[in-house]
Amino acid sequence: MKPDYKNWVPGGMVVGLASATAAVFLLFLLFGATGLLLHGTVRLIAALILGTGTLVLLFFTVWMGALYRTFDYNGKRKLAKSIIEGTADHVRIPDGGTGLDVGCGSGALTIAAAKRNPKAAVVGCDIWSGAYKAVFTKNRCEQNARAEGVSNVRFEEGNAVSLPFADETFDAVMSNYVYHNVSGHDKQVLLLETLRVLKKGGTFAIHDLMSASRYGDMDRFVKKLKDEGYEDVRLIDTTDGTFMGKNEAKWLGLGGSTLLTGRK
Numbered sequence: 360m361k362p363d364y365k366n367w368v369p370g371g372m373v374v375g376l377a378s379a380t381a382a383v384f385l386l387f388l389l390f391g392a393t394g395l396l397l398h399g400t401v402r403l404i405a406a407l408i409l410g411t412g413t414l415v416l417l418f419f420t421v422w423m424g425a426l427y428r429t430f431d432y433n434g435k436r437k438l439a440k441s442i443i444e445g446t447a448d449h450v451r452i453p454d455g456g457t458g459l460d461v462g463c464g465s466g467a468l469t470i471a472a473a474k475r476n477p478k479a480a481v482v483g484c485d486i487w488s489g490a491y492k493a494v495f496t497k498n499r500c501e502q503n504a505r506a507e508g509v510s511n512v513r514f515e516e517g518n519a520v521s522l523p524f525a526d527e528t529f530d531a532v533m534s535n536y537v538y539h540n541v542s543g544h545d546k547q548v549l550l551l552e553t554l555r556v557l558k559k560g561g562t563f564a565i566h567d568l569m570s571a572s573r574y575g576d577m578d579r580f581v582k583k584l585k586d587e588g589y590e591d592v593r594l595i596d597t598t599d600g601t602f603m604g605k606n607e608a609k610w611l612g613l614g615g616s617t618l619l620t621g622r623k
C-alpha cells in the first residue's frame with residue numbers, strides 16, 4: 360500500500376470547475392453564439408454574459424489545475440512534499456518525548472517528523488471538517504502512517520482555537536498552512552494557543568502565510584516572545600528560494616509563506 364497525502368487543492372474542485380466551464384460554454388453556444396434559441400439584443404446580452412462566464416471559469420479551472428499539479432506528491436514539482444520535509448527538518452524532539460502537529464490534514468508533517476525523531480512520538484490533531492473534510496480524515500492519516508511503516512504517531516481530533524491539551528504537554532509543536540484557514544480568529548492568539556501546550560525548553564516550527572494582513576506585526580510578536588524568555592526565535596521567509604521563489608509563491612497564492620522557529 361502506498362501513502363496518499365491527497366492535495367491541498369481538492370481534485371474534486373478542479374473537476375467541478377472544469378464541468379461548470381463546459382456547461383456554461385454549452386449554454387453560450389445554445390443561447391449566445393448560434394442564434395438557435397434567442398435573437399437580437401437578448402441573444403447579444405446572453406452571449407456577453409455566458410461568454411464572460413466561460414472565460415472566468417476557464418481561468419479558474421486552468422489556475423486550480425496548475426496548482427494541483429504543482430502541489431501533487433506524484434507530480435514533477437512536488438511542492439507540498441518539499442515544504443512538508445523542509446518544515447519537518449526543523450522539528451527536534453528529545454528521545455522519549457512527544458511532539459504535536461496542529462492541523463495535520465492527511466498526516467504528512469506528523470509522519471515526516473516521526474520519521475526524523477524515531478525515538479519520540481508525534482500526535483497529529485485536526486478538526487477534519489470544513490473546507491477539507493472530503494479529502495483529509497483521521498482514517499486517511501492512520502492509513503498513511505501504516506503505509507509509511509511509521510508507528511510512533513497517533514491522531515486525534517483537536518481544534519487550533521482551543522487545543523484539547525493541558526499547558527506544557529509537548530516537547531515540540533509544529534504546523535503547516537493551518538492558521539490562515541481559521542477565519543474570525545486573531546492569528547497571533549492562535550500561535551499563543553499552540554505555544555501554550557509546549558513545554559518550557561521545547562521547540563517550535565510553524566509554517567504559514569504570515570503576511571501582515573493576516574498576522575499583523577510579526578516582528579513585534581517575535582520581540583514579545585523574546586521578552587518573555589523564548590530563545591532563538593526566527594522568522595524565515597520561505598519564498599526566498601527556501602521552499603519556493605517569490606514569483607512562484609505569488610501565482611500559487613502562497614505569498615507571505617514564513618517559518619516561525621524557536622525554543623520556549
Ligand SMILES: C[S@@+](CC[C@H](N)C(=O)[O-])C[C@H]1O[C@@H](n2cnc3c(N)ncnc32)[C@H](O)[C@@H]1O
Binds near residue numbers: 367487517535
Ligand atoms: C491546507 S491544509 C494543511 C494540512 C497539513 N498541515 C499539510 O500540510 O498537509 C489545512 C488543514 O487545517 C485544518 N484546520 C482548519 N481549521 C482548523 C482548526 N481550527 N483546528 C485544527 N485544524 C484546522 C484543515 O482541516 C486542514 O486539514
